[in-house]
Amino acid sequence: MTTTAQPIDTQTDYSENTDLENQYLTFILSDEEYGVDILRVQEIRGWESVTTVPNAPDYIKGVINIRGTIVPIVDLRMRFGMEQLEYGPITVVIVLKVIGENRERVMGIVVDTVSDTYDVPEDSIKPAPDFGEKIEVNFVKGLATINEKMLILLDIDQLLNSGELNILD
Amino acid sequence: MGIDLSQFHETFLEESFEGLDVMESSLLNLDAGESDSETVNTIFRSAHSIKGGSATFGFDNVATFTHVLETLLDEVRSGDRDVTQDIVNALLESVDCVRNMLEAQRDNSNYDEAQVKAVQTRLEAILGNDEVSEETTDVAEESNSSNGWLIDFKPHLNMIQTGNDPVRIIRELESIGVISVKANLEKLPDLAEMNAEDCYLSWEIELYSDVDESAIREIFEWVEDECDLNIKPLQTEVAAQEIKSVDSPSIKTEVKPEVEVVNKNEESVQNKATPARTKSTGEGGSIRVGIDKVDELINLVGELVITQSMLGEMGQNFESSNIEKMMDGLSQLERHTRELQESVMRIRMLPISFAFNRFPRLVHDLSSKLGKKIELKLSGESTELDKTVMEKIGDPLVHLVRNSLDHGLETPDIRLAAGKPETGILHLNAYHKGGNIIIEITDDGAGLNKDRIRAKAISNGLITESEVLTDEKIYDLIFQPGFSTAEAVSDLSGRGVGMDVVRRNIRELGGAVDIVSSEGKGSTITIRLPLTLAIMDGQLVRVGKETYIIPIVSIIESLQAKKESINKIVDHAEVYKLRDEYINIVRLYETFDLVPDSTDVSNGLLVMVEGEGSKIGLFVDELLGQQQVVIKSLETNYRRIEGVSGATILGDGTVAMILDVAGLVVLSRAKTSVNEDKVA
Numbered sequence: 001m002t003t004t005a006q007p008i009d010t011q012t013d014y015s016e017n018t019d020l021e022n023q024y025l026t027f028i029l030s031d032e033e034y035g036v037d038i039l040r041v042q043e044i045r046g047w048e049s050v051t052t053v054p055n056a057p058d059y060i061k062g063v064i065n066i067r068g069t070i071v072p073i074v075d076l077r078m079r080f081g082m083e084q085l086e087y088g089p090i091t092v093v094i095v096l097k098v099i100g101e102n103r104e105r106v107m108g109i110v111v112d113t114v115s116d117t118y119d120v121p122e123d124s125i126k127p128a129p130d131f132g133e134k135i136e137v138n139f140v141k142g143l144a145t146i147n148e149k150m151l152i153l154l155d156i157d158q159l160l161n162s163g164e165l166n167i168l169d
Numbered sequence: 170m171g172i173d174l175s176q177f178h179e180t181f182l183e184e185s186f187e188g189l190d191v192m193e194s195s196l197l198n199l200d201a202g203e204s205d206s207e208t209v210n211t212i213f214r215s216a217h218s219i220k221g222g223s224a225t226f227g228f229d230n231v232a233t234f235t236h237v238l239e240t241l242l243d244e245v246r247s248g249d250r251d252v253t254q255d256i257v258n259a260l261l262e263s264v265d266c267v268r269n270m271l272e273a274q275r276d277n278s279n280y281d282e283a284q285v286k287a288v289q290t291r292l293e294a295i296l297g298n299d300e301v302s303e304e305t306t307d308v309a310e311e312s313n314s315s316n317g318w319l320i321d322f323k324p325h326l327n328m329i330q331t332g333n334d335p336v337r338i339i340r341e342l343e344s345i346g347v348i349s350v351k352a353n354l355e356k357l358p359d360l361a362e363m364n365a366e367d368c369y370l371s372w373e374i375e376l377y378s379d380v381d382e383s384a385i386r387e388i389f390e391w392v393e394d395e396c397d398l399n400i401k402p403l404q405t406e407v408a409a410q411e412i413k414s415v416d417s418p419s420i421k422t423e424v425k426p427e428v429e430v431v432n433k434n435e436e437s438v439q440n441k442a443t444p445a446r447t448k449s450t451g452e453g454g455s456i457r458v459g460i461d462k463v464d465e466l467i468n469l470v471g472e473l474v475i476t477q478s479m480l481g482e483m484g485q486n487f488e489s490s491n492i493e494k495m496m497d498g499l500s501q502l503e504r505h506t507r508e509l510q511e512s513v514m515r516i517r518m519l520p521i522s523f524a525f526n527r528f529p530r531l532v533h534d535l536s537s538k539l540g541k542k543i544e545l546k547l548s549g550e551s552t553e554l555d556k557t558v559m560e561k562i563g564d565p566l567v568h569l570v571r572n573s574l575d576h577g578l579e580t581p582d583i584r585l586a587a588g589k590p591e592t593g594i595l596h597l598n599a600y601h602k603g604g605n606i607i608i609e610i611t612d613d614g615a616g617l618n619k620d621r622i623r624a625k626a627i628s629n630g631l632i633t634e635s636e637v638l639t640d641e642k643i644y645d646l647i648f649q650p651g652f653s654t655a656e657a658v659s660d661l662s663g664r665g666v667g668m669d670v671v672r673r674n675i676r677e678l679g680g681a682v683d684i685v686s687s688e689g690k691g692s693t694i695t696i697r698l699p700l701t702l703a704i705m706d707g708q709l710v711r712v713g714k715e716t717y718i719i720p721i722v723s724i725i726e727s728l729q730a731k732k733e734s735i736n737k738i739v740d741h742a743e744v745y746k747l748r749d750e751y752i753n754i755v756r757l758y759e760t761f762d763l764v765p766d767s768t769d770v771s772n773g774l775l776v777m778v779e780g781e782g783s784k785i786g787l788f789v790d791e792l793l794g795q796q797q798v799v800i801k802s803l804e805t806n807y808r809r810i811e812g813v814s815g816a817t818i819l820g821d822g823t824v825a826m827i828l829d830v831a832g833l834v835v836l837s838r839a840k841t842s843v844n845e846d847k848v849a
Contacts, residue, residue: 054762070802070816070824106806
């Protein structure tokens with residue numbers, strides 16, 4: 001896996017991107033393909049060892065240093081309560097910009113592997129059915145079908161501001 | 170033409186605040202009766218710059234106000250007026266007013282206009298020796314006053330071109346009384362023929378105010394040659410009638426183009442002001458750095474460049490015989506990097522006088538309010554401190570000083586009865602000690618009443634009656650939330666919200682606060698703060714696979730635990746007997762849920778640390794090296810972690826957590842008390 005950094009124009013206004021099409025970066029998690037808004041992706045890195053955070057929930061693997069900033073790393077499989085997979089050479093960390101109530105944070109998510117990028121027309125996104133307990137439905141923005149495949153589009157702001165990651169102060 | 174002045178606003182405001190500080194401190198040095206011309210000149214210059222600047226930037230309220238202020242100062246400066254305590258007090262109040270107005274400007278908020286008017290009236294009263302009385306500001310009464318002027322103001326066609334704005338003049342008139350304006354549109358040409366830079370309007374202005382003619386002439390001073398001006402007294406009856414018949418909205422519609430534009434501007438300003446904006450705390454502001462510090466930096470960077478090129482050259486034609494030279498170069502590089510780092514840190518350092526400067530005024534104001542005689546002594550003002558620390562320590566310091574003034578120092582009669590000099594002394598001192606800065610607030614007042622604190626704590630349920638407490642523990646009680654022993658709650662202090670907040674703020678800065686008191690003789694509050702928040706010396710320790718950093722300032726000693734010195738109190742709490750003290754042992758692997766090399770304390774090391782006034786022994790597996798660490802926030806992207814104050818990046822690029830010693834002490838206390846509960 002390459003560890004190319006993808007510079008993202010920080011000036012981009014996300015709200016103006018809701019019409020027509022949005023580009024999504026997709027990744028694989030336990031044979032399913034998930035997508036995140038590509039404009040939120042700061043970089044994609046290979047898995048490297050982390051410094052554990054004391055008394056944090058299991059799915060927070062720890063923190064890493066990205067060019068002088070301390071960035072927490074969330075294991076998405078564990079966050080969704082899936083079976084754990086041993087980290088290998090294709091395990092990647094997708095570093096995302098997460099917008100919370102009053103601030104922006106940078107976080108990394110550990111996924112099995114990165115898949116592709118797709119243009120998804122906004123009107124082809126279908127609301128998600130209730131998945132039951134594994135994935136709370138409000139983490140999912142919707143489902144889309146590309147080339148006969150189903151994509152689960154994640155709302156990373158909901159996902160990475162929930163639970164223990166919530167800003168408690 | 171279109172220079173955007175707003176880009177200079179910040180600079181102007183910053184300079185003005187500095188000017189105000191200068192004015193304030195000079196005023197406090199200006200004793201009644203004395204007219205030290207240099208001091209007066211300094212005050213005058215500051216006021217003058219603020220006036221000039223605010224007029225340029227269109228802060229008319231400030232300009233008008235400072236104009237009055239300046240006039241008074243000018244008279245003092247030229248010796249026409251003696252300095253009296255009354256004048257000094259009025260001037261101090263005006264400094265506050267200007268500061269409020271400028272702060273309102275900065276934060277886009279509102280200021281207390283009534284206060285400003287009151288102070289302005291007071292200044293005018295001093296100026297005019299009561300000739301100019303309160304009517305100037307009292308609008309309601311004004312309209313009934315019989316005196317007034319009819320001003321016939323006919324600007325020449327080219328007046329706007331000369332840079333004078335009739336609207337400003339009219340507004341200035343408004344500041345000295347109630348006005349009713351009628352615009353004369355007769356000369357207004359068709360739109361097609363209209364030249365935007367010509368003034369076609371003329372005005373008939375009725376001013377209801379008993380200012381004399383010269384005051385009005387003064388307003389028109391700049392445009393005298395560019396208009397026809399006719400000022401005559403107004404008939405009383407006419408005045409009364411006019412007010413009834415002409416209501417102000419219609420006047421405004423009559424006054425055509427320019428005035429309307431102005432109104433719109435005003436509206437938009439008001440609209441901007443209404444949404445509750447978060448107050449800017451000024452933390453993102455700029456900093457003034459002495460040129461010597463910058464020069465030093467440039468020198469160091471120069472050296473660094475030389476060393477770098479030397480090393481580069483060596484690397485290109487590297488021979489093993491050069492290895493010694495290479496090592497030399499590297500050590501030079503290291504030295505330069507360290508020096509550079511120190512110099513960069515020094516840029517953020519400011520003398521603590523920035524924080525101390527507000528106290529002469531505070532003491533001056535409060536002592537007269539409380540009827541106490543207090544002498545303020547300052548020392549160590551040149552001690553340097555990080556700017557961020559300085560900004561955050563300001564409020565806690567004010568609180569502590571207020572407390573000392575209010576509760577500590579007694580009134581003159583009580584002092585005399587106690588055989589002490591009438592004037593109480595409050596001493597603020599600052600000095601460096603190790604990697605810390607120490608600030609002491611000492612008063613020779615009544616001191617803390619231990620019995621009363623104890624009684625209060627018992628009634629508040631903080632302690633039980635049977636508890637035996639050392640003096641330090643008793644003094645520590647006053648830092649508990651909701652604690653106050655003041656018999657009377659005053660508007661200064663005594664509400665019991667405060668000391669706990671003070672301590673929390675200081676703790677957040679990584680500092681500590683202690684109090685020592687002797688009844689009848691006074692108290693000393695000692696604040697210990699880290700010099701800087703960005704870099705510190707750390708001891709690296711290993712617990713299991715993880716590396717943690719303990720701030721060296723909080724380490725007392727590290728030792729190999731002796732089995733016979735470890736004692737267990739009931740099941741869980743462990744203490745270590747170090748000389749004649751019993752110290753709580755904290756097993757870091759338990760606190761942080763890790764797998765250690767050994768769970769037997771006697772196999773590992775105990776690092777004795779001190780925080781929150783008590784000591785704990787941290788049980789770790791191994792001591793690694795010591796190094797300077799740059800503190801990084803965990804909260805930027807994650808959140809606060811209990812027992813951890815931040816993180817840093819080690820030489821190999823990995824992250825290590827920095828332990829929050831004070832937090833761990835609190836955690837260990839909480840744990841001990843939980844165990845006590847279990848026993849009970």
